[in-house]
Amino acid sequence: MQVTMTVNGESVTREIEARLLLVHFLRDHLALTGTHWGCDTSNCGTCVVWMDGEPVKSCTVLAAMAGGHDVRTVEDLERDGVLDPIQEGFMACHGLQCGFCTPGMMMTTRALLDRNPDPSDGEIREAISGQICRCTGYATIVRSVRRAAQQEQQAQQEQQAQQEQQEAVS
Ligand code: FES
Numbered sequence: 001m002q003v004t005m006t007v008n009g010e011s012v013t014r015e016i017e018a019r020l021l022l023v024h025f026l027r028d029h030l031a032l033t034g035t036h037w038g039c040d041t042s043n044c045g046t047c048v049v050w051m052d053g054e055p056v057k058s059c060t061v062l063a064a065m066a067g068g069h070d071v072r073t074v075e076d077l078e079r080d081g082v083l084d085p086i087q088e089g090f091m092a093c094h095g096l097q098c099g100f101c102t103p104g105m106m107m108t109t110r111a112l113l114d115r116n117p118d119p120s121d122g123e124i125r126e127a128i129s130g131q132i133c134r135c136t137g138y139a140t141i142v143r144s145v146r147r148a149a150q151q152e153q154q155a156q157q158e159q160q161a162q163q164e165q166q167e168a169v170s
C-alpha cells in the first residue's frame with residue numbers, strides 16, 4: 001500500500017507493508033534514525049515522536065495510521081544549526097549517559113514545555129513517567145528540562161523588555 005504523511009515539514013510518500021510500524025517507517029524508509037526502537041512491549045518510550053503536535057510512542061502506531069498526519073521527530077528540534085533549549089539543557093546538565101532514551105525524552109519534554117512553560121519537578125517526572133532511562137539518569141533529565149524552561153522564560157522576558165523599550169522610544 002502507499003502512504004503519504006508530513007514528516008518534519010516535508011510531504012513523504014512511500015510504498016509500505018500494511019503491518020509496518022511508524023518507528024520502522026521513520027528509521028528504515030526515511031533514515032531518520034534519531035527515533036530509537038527499544039522494546040517489544042510499548043514500555044520504554046525511546047520511540048516517542050509527535051503526531052499532530054502530541055507525543056506518541058511510534059511503536060504503537062502503524063505507519064498507515066499516520067497517513068495524512070503531521071509527524072515530527074527529534075531531527076526537527078535543531079533549526080538552522082541552532083539547538084532547541086531542550087537539547088541545550090540535556091547537554092549542559094548531563095541529561096544523557098548512553099543517550100539511548102534521549103530522543104524520546106526530548107520529544108516528550110519539548111511537548112511538556114510547549115504546554116506548561118514552568119513545570120514543577122513533579123510535573124516533569126510525571127511527563128516522562130511512560131519512559132525508561134536504563135542508565136537511571138532521571139535526576140539529571142529533570143534538571144535539564146528545568147534549565148530549558150528557565151532559559152526560555154529568560155529569553156521571553158528579555159524579548160518583552162526589548163519590545164517595551166522600543167515602544168517607549170517610538
Ligand atoms: S520502542 Fe516504543 S515503547 Fe519501547
Ligand code: FES
Nearest residue numbers: 097101133134135
Ligand atoms: S541515558 Fe542511557 S538509557 Fe537514558
